[in-house]
Amino acid sequence: MVEVQASHIHELLREVCDPEIPVLSIMDMGVVRKVEKIDNRWRITITPTYSGCPAMDVMAIDIKEKLENEGYPCDVILSLSPAWNTDWITEQGRKSLLDYGIVPPMDTDLDKSAILGGERVVPCPRCKSTDTKMISQFGSTACKALFQCESCLEPFDYFKCLK
DSSP states (O other): OOOOOHHHHHHHHTTSEETTEEEEEHHHHTOEEEEEEETTEEEEEEOOSSTTOTHHHHHHHHHHHHHHHTTOOEEEEEOOSSOOOGGGSOHHHHHHHHHHTEEOOOOHHHHHHHHTTOSOOOOOTTTOOSOEEEEESOOSSTTEEEEEETTTOOEEEEEOOOO
């Protein structure tokens, strides 16, 4: 029997979507921190995007279901340290967010300015205008803020920078 490599498990995990942002895999989101085989079971360690993230239970169930349906018994471990931050989102993840209509996180200084009502720096994902305004510090989920474009009038989510 051929030994399964962790890279194969990573590929399977790329097929598990973030339940709140279905165009984003949990790998691209950066919540999968470790994949290891212990005895005959795989151990997948995940870190929540924030400590109260309700999607983590669903992610754990989805991971377990995906791997076990493929014949790989596993345990999903939740780790709070180190804390997840938006730097862990892959470039592909950032592109997927933008293509989906969610502006990916910017650097910390721009993020603070945008969230605290400073200069208009969050570009509209549809028309690319930076003539946007924040409607609410909380969008469709707590990790996003709701903005509206003043040019095309479309509302959109901005994924807040967490560091």
